Amino acid sequence: MAMxxxxxxxxxxxxxxxxxxxxxxSIAKGExxxxxxxxxxxxxxxxxxxxxxxxxxxxxxxxxxxDIGKLKPSGLPYLRRKLGLIFQQQRLLLDRDVLSNVAxxxxxxxAAKDEAQKRARAALDKVGLLDKAHSAPLxxxxxxxxxxxxxxxxxxxxQIILADEPTAxxxxxxxxxxxxxxxxxxxxxxxxxxxxxDEYFLDRADRVVCLDHGRIVDTWRRAEMEGAA
Numbered sequence: 609m610a611m612x613x614x615x616x617x618x619x620x621x622x623x624x625x626x627x628x629x630x631x632x633x634s635i636a637k638g639e640x641x642x643x644x645x646x647x648x649x650x651x652x653x654x655x656x657x658x659x660x661x662x663x664x665x666x667x668x669x670x671x672x673x674x675d676i677g678k679l680k681p682s683g684l685p686y687l688r689r690k691l692g693l694i695f696q697q698q699r700l701l702l703d704r705d706v707l708s709n710v711a712x713x714x715x716x717x718x719a720a721k722d723e724a725q726k727r728a729r730a731a732l733d734k735v736g737l738l739d740k741a742h743s744a745p746l747x748x749x750x751x752x753x754x755x756x757x758x759x760x761x762x763x764x765x766x767q768i769i770l771a772d773e774p775t776a777x778x779x780x781x782x783x784x785x786x787x788x789x790x791x792x793x794x795x796x797x798x799x800x801x802x803x804x805x806d807e808y809f810l811d812r813a814d815r816v817v818c819l820d821h822g823r824i825v826d827t828w829r830r831a832e833m834e835g836a837a
Contacts, residue, residue: 617667651803692761731759751782
């Protein structure tokens with residue numbers, strides 16, 4: 609069963625600049641996908657379109673069988689509750705502690721404070737940062753801040769994680785911890801789509817989809833990579 613399906617998706621920006629051209633891609637439930645390619649290949653645009661942050665110029669996008677192009681604005685919050693979104697810039701709120709940052713998605717959707725904090729503690733425990741619950745974000749390393757962002761993204765128990773270059777600007781050890789954290793969620797059935805320009809982690813994926821200039825130019829599965837090794 610396809611959890612995410614794109615059919616002939618295109619995206620053009622002002623000036624008729626193409627960001628995506630005729631992208632067709634099916635991602636199975638529980639699959640771990642890496643979107644690979646250089647800067648400007650269209651990876652970030654593809655993730656934003658799946659999340660309905662941006663709208664495609666053409667084509668059809670379905671998430672869990674639902675055509676998101678037909679969603680009314682009132683339906684977008686329900687779509688986003690299925691998604692855990694992780695960006696290069698963590699956008700942590702500096703005027704509150706780590707626990708409050710992680711609990712925020714639950715608070716804004718009306719969860720009781722005690723329940724929100726309970727689930728936020730559980731999310732922090734999953735990413736190995738429960739001991740930092742009452743720390744200020746700026747006292748954490750870049751890798752720790754990214755793991756806080758992951759905890760915030762999964763606190764509402766999403767079906768899908770979309771991560772845009774989550775290891776950018778991190779040292780190898782911190783980047784490995786971030787990827788291992790994401791793989792742990794994949795291990796319990798969460799569908800994960802991760803963009804990266806770092807080839808070091810590609811062998812961790814079920815499948816790698818390579819983009820260049822907004823087009824899918826290659827794709828391969830882990831078994832193919834292992835067979836070529």
